[in-house]
Amino acid sequence: MINLPHSFGYLRSRETLARSQVLQRSWSLMIDLSVAGICLACFYGVVLLARYWFGHPTPQIEISLSPRALPLYAFYSIVRIWMAYALSLIFAIVYGYTAAYNHRIEALMIAGLDILQSIPVLSFLPGVMLAMVALFPTRQIGLELGAIILIFTGQVWNMAFSFYSSLKSLPRELREATIIYRFSPWQRLMQLELPYAAIGLVWNSMVSVAGGWFFLMVCEMFVLGTRDFRLPGLGSYLQTAASTGNGSAIAWGLFTMIAIIVATDQLVWRPIIAWSDKFKFEQVETTSRVTSPLLHLFQNSRGLQALQKHTIQPIAEAVYQRFAENRQRLLAATAPSTPRAARNRQRGISVLQWIVLLAVVGVIGYAAIHALYLLREVKRTQFLQIMGGAMATFFRVNTSLLLASLWTIPVGVAIGFHPRLARIAQPLAQIAASVPATALFPILVMALVQMGGGLGTASILLMMLGTQWYILFNVIAGAMAIPSDLREVAQLYHFTTVQRWKTLILPGIFPYLITGLVTASGGAWNASIIAEYFRVRNQTLQTFGLGAIISAATDSGEFHILLLATIVMAGMVVTINRLVWRPLYHLAETRYKLGG
Amino acid sequence: MRAIFLLSLYYGHYKALQGNDTLSAKPAKCSGLQIPTNFQFQKTELMPPVIIRAEQVEKYYAQPSENRIQVISPTDLTISEGEIVALLGPSGSGKSTLLRMLTGLSTPSAGQVYWHEKPVSSGEANVAIVFQSFALFPWLTVVENVEAPLKARGMEPAERRKRAVKMLDTVGLDGFQTAYPKELSGGMRQRVGFARALVVEPEVLFMDEPFSALDVLTAENLRSELLELWHNKTMPTRAIFIVTHNIEEAVLLADRIIVLGRNPGHVRTDFKVALAHPRDRKAPAFTQLVDYIYKVLTQPERKLPALPLTPEGKPVRDQRQMHYQMLPHARPGGIAGLLEILLDHNGKDDIYRLADDLAFEIDDLLPIVDAAQLLGFLTVNEGDAAITPSGAEYANSEILRQKELFRTAAVENVLLLRQIVRAIEAKSDKSVPEEFFHDVLDEQFSEDETIRQLETAINWGRYAELFDFDASRRRFTQPEKLEEVSSGEIEE
Incomplete structure (x- = not known):
């Protein structure tokens, strides 16, 4: 997963593919032909997908390990991710908009966002899959939708949050200008709200899509008890290759994956970032673009x-024009009406709102009570086991954070302080970070187990694999943000190494470090579900922990244990966020903010 | 319209409007002030039609307790055809709030604003606002910014473009159509702001401190161009309403000036200006008028207007009668600086001249004058500031003695500081959370003002070594003893 801090990476590596001189010659025909080619390719892709999705589900999908099957598999995986992303984008905009403009439910929606962000998405996998397969029993589309919805739940929350906070920080005078110049809600959205939120949405989209790969790998290899829900894709290819120990297939799979990620970066994100440059809300034009x-x-x-x-x-x-006409008509209609009539109309709306609200509360309450009924089946010993598992996983998560910090902080600071090192190390780190940890899991587990280590220690390494990049990239950004005059002061007064770290470097990177650690902590909890329980070549490796309990319950279809374990995990993540990370974040914002 | 406008130029002269029928409940409290005699004229004979009429509009925020925080007390106001009205006042007098109520952006807590005798909320008032921060969309080109309001009205693309380009031409931005606002200088950006405002052909053009984000020369240039457009009738606008804190700007532009007082905001005086354009800053009539406005602003009000009642019949709490004084947001260093300058001017000077010498606007200078007055370092009479003996001693002392004098004056005169010191002494751990005073002040001030009051109190208290403030724990603590010993030694 890549987490690129702002103004980072893209500004440095932009020379690689920038052959704009070639394009500046007006080869209009060539350009048009290539655009037409892209359109045709899209069309064919849709046809291909439709034929596949509406076919009957093949109960047991054989994953072919031939490299020739890879392009098709990669195509399926990419479509899943981008469908999920499109869904996320729409949802994020609707959710953020509703939360920002409905004062009554705003607090509820934001608290919901906070909790949904911390819930381990993978726990929902069995439920979502079963529901979707039940909806479309004879069609492949059910399975596909299940995977897409799952990836969506992993992608959407940070985007929704970003859009919401952009709306909340809209400059007052710009908002007033849209009112005084009679903008319709549509025009306000297109000319003020979306452009203002664009940059935040783009950066969060990148993080989300990278995270999507992580979940995709899991979704494609989903097995529930005796039922096999495997989907053809890059993730299932890699996993099958690993479990059969086919080295060349693993290499082909990894190569394809990195190629896709680099291509996405160049063909999608870079144009979008270049385009979104005009939405920067700045007074002065920046030089680097x-x-x-x-x-x-x-x-x-x-x-x-x-x-x-x-x-x-x-x-x-x-x-x-339609909006303007509607407005005129509305004005004509309301002009003669008295304030009392307007108030009555408002009351009418609020009655309708109450009915909707009651219906929603009713449905939620009904579902929640049924879910709680499930919990009655949990036995005392099982409960204690879950609690013990939570402790074990808590220990593992924090160990992995500590280990990750131990190497990323010195390395990150070194990279941040030395521009020349950064030029070499950053693109490498970005590529390394962009390979989803879940893709490497099967390979690593096999290697570690063969070396004789148990899954207990291996799972700590696996969690690190997914989360250390968040810390690394944030530390690099933090080190780069330390003003050079402060560093010169440290040099001038001959600070000792310890003093340098204590008074300059650690306080300087503190806000960034906290941001990285919060994200890494959440990611590690989620990764524990896959890291602590592993099935390979018809045998199951597992260690004692909350993640293993969740995975095992998923495998055996024990939904009551799954539910309780998920609640415990979500509860722990939310509690840690509130009690540990939020105060630290506050401290970072108030005390260690540079150039406040 | 031009005829009426000229009439008001030649016959209409300014006068305080205490008794004027358009402004009935006008408690103009300037009884001690003489308006310069050469400007006192009879009432205008021809009353131009009224466009906007605000009737007893007020703004307040209800508090959880019974109190409410009054921002603007009930106010009547009219804007008539052919006039440029300037609204002046110190910060916190609710100038911008009043402007937003007049445009319909903000609904008054009570009272009603009428546009051509129709409530502004039900109809479509054709207005435009020029904002202090320009409020341009940085992602739209200059011409797209100007077109946006027309697009909102559903105008055809070709017609829209034609009008936008024509308006850009009028404000002198020909050739900049496809530039983005960030490529332009501040003055050119505000020109775009004007073009966007004028392209909708507003009946009344509102301006909210339009020149205060610009440098002096650019502002001067834009002001004179605006006047030129107005007098040549190049723009279809019937009236201009400008909010400013720059007195000279008001006198340069306006046909009528309204001065607001604060706590809560209310009209102190409302008069017409009949100086011929172009106005000369150095002319005695001009400076006399500026001086008069300074006097109004610095003179304390003698009699308070009657307090309004809440709908439940309880009296509204007026901040002047409240427990805590409103601390002016000035720094101790600023106070010392002002006193030193005053000493150089033989201990007494006109506030207007002081502001002129320092190139300060009233928003910068008045808080410092108020603070010095509150601490008993100077007195203000008829727009003249005179230093007191304690003020003179303060200005002449070195830093540690200054702190001591400041400490004595602060404890004596500022209730909040006195209370903080006592609370710290009373506690066994010698520390009090900020929260405590926040809650007490909250009853009296709005949330923002409470925070600013505490900031000022902390600033003064730290300077005077009355207490220390631990910013990470948000607690007031006792200052370290070491410093008291050292200051004691120096005294001996």
Whole structure:
């Protein structure tokens, strides 16, 4: 998973593919042809998918290990991730918008976001899969939807939060300008709210999509008891390759994965970041900019321009005119009415709102009570076991955080302080970080077990694998943000190494370190579900822990234990966030903020 | 309209409007002040039609307890055709709040604003606002920014573009259509702000401190261009309403000036200015008028207006009668600086001249004057500040003695500081949480003001070594003894 701190990475590695001079010659025909090619490819992809999805589900999917099968598998995996992402984006915007503008439910929605963010998504896997398969019993689409929804639940929350906080921090005078100049809600969304939130959404999208790979690997290899829900994809390919010990297949799989991630970076994120540059809410123009040849291609294609001129623009104009007319009509209708009538109408709306609210509360209450009924089946010994497991996992999570900090802080500071080192190390670290930890799990577990270590220690390493990057990248960003005059002061007065770390480096990177640790801690809890319990070549490796209990309950279909263990895990994550991370965060914001 | 405008220029002259029928409940408390005689004229004979009429509008925030925090007391106000109205007042007098109520952006807590005798909330008032921060959309080009309000009205693209370009031409931004706001200087950005405001052909153009984010020369230039547009009738606007804290700016631009007082906001005086344009800053009539406004602003009000009742019949709590004084947000260093300058001017000077010498605007200077007055270091009479003996001693002393004088004056005159010191002494662990005073002040001030009051109190208390403040635990603590010993030694 990549977590790129702001203004980082892209600003440094932009020379690699930037051959914009070539594109600046006006090869309009070539550009149009390539755009047409892209469209055709998309069309074919949709046809292919439709044929596959609406086919009958093959009960046992054989994962072919031939490299020739890889392009198709990779294609399926990519589609899953981007479908989930599209869903996340829409949901995040709707959720953030509703939360920001409905004062009555705002607090509830934000608390919900906070909790949903901390719940281990993987616990929902069996429920979601079973529900979706039940919905579409004879179609492949049920399974696919299950996987997509699961990836979605792993991606959406940070995006929703980002959009919400952007809306909340809109400058007051800009908002007033939209009111005084009679913007319709649509125009306000298009010209103020979305542009203002764009940069935050883009960065969070990158984090989300990277996180999507993590969950994808798990979703594609889902087995519930005797039922096999495996999906053809890159994740299942890698896992099958690992469990059969096919070295060349593992290499092919990893190569494809890295290629996809690098390509996504170049072909999707870079153009989007270059494009979103104009949404920066700044008064002065920055000198360093991200460029993208692909964006240049799109913006200069005559075909696309003509298409936009003849489709999008007339539609947009029609929309705006419609809104303006509606407003006029509304004004004409309300002008003679007295304030009392307006108040009555408001009351009418609020009655309807109450009915909806009651219905929602009713459904939630019904479901919650049924879920709690499940818990009655939990025996005392099982409860104690879950509690013990929670302690063991708590210990493991924190050990992995500690170990990760021990190597990432010195390395991160070194990279941050030495620009030349950064130029070499950063692209490497980014690629290393972008390989989802779950893809490497099978390979690593096999290696570790063969070396004789138990899964108990191996799982700590596995958790580190997924989460150390959050800490590393944040520490690098923190070290880069320490003003050079402060470093010069330390040099001038001959600070000892200990003094340098205590008075300059650690306080300087503290806010960044905390951000990294919070994210890493959440990630480690989630990873424990896969790290502590592993099935390979028809044998199950497991160690004692909350994650293992959740996975085992999923495997055997013991939903009451699954539910309780999930509640315990979510409770622990939320509690730790409130009691430990939030005060530390506050401290970082108030005391250790540089250039406050 | 032009005829009426000219009439008001030649015949209409300013006068305090205590008895004027358009402003009935106007408690103008300037009884001790003489408006310069050469400007006192009879009432305007031709009353131009009224566009906006605010009737007993007020703004308050209800508190959890029975109190409410009054921001603006019930106020009547009119804006008529053909006039530029300037709204002046110190910070905290609710200038911007009043502007937002007049435009319909904010609903008054009580009272009603009428546009052509229709409630502003039900109809469509054709207004535009020029904002202090420009409020341009940085992701839209200059021409798209200007077009946006027209787009909201559903205008055809071609017509929209034509009008936007024409308006940009009018404000002198021809050729900058496709630039982004961030590529422009502050003055050019505000020109875009003007173009966007004027392109909707507003009946009344509102401006909320439009020039205060610009440097002096740019502001001067924009002001004169605005006047030129207005007098040449290049813009279709019927009236301009400008909020400012710059007195000279008000006198330069306005046909009518309204001065607000604070705690809560209320109209102190409302008069017409009949100086011919272009106005000369150095002309005696001009400076006399500026001086007069300074006097109004610095003169304490003698009689308080009657307090309004809440709907339940309980009297509204007025901040002046409250327990705690409102601490002016000035730094001790600023107070010392002002006193030293005053000493150089033989201990007494006109506040207007002081502000002019320092190139300060009233928002910068008044809090310092108020603070020095509160501490008994100077007195203000008829717009003149005079240093007191304790003030002179303070200005002449070295730093440790200054702190001691400040400490004595602060404990004697500032209730909040006195209470903090006592509370610390009374506690066995010699520390009191900030929260405690926050809750006490909260009853009296709005949330923001409470925080600012505490900030000022902490600033003063730390300077005077009355107490220390632990920012990470948010607690007031006793200052370390070491410093008292050292200051004692120096005294001997």
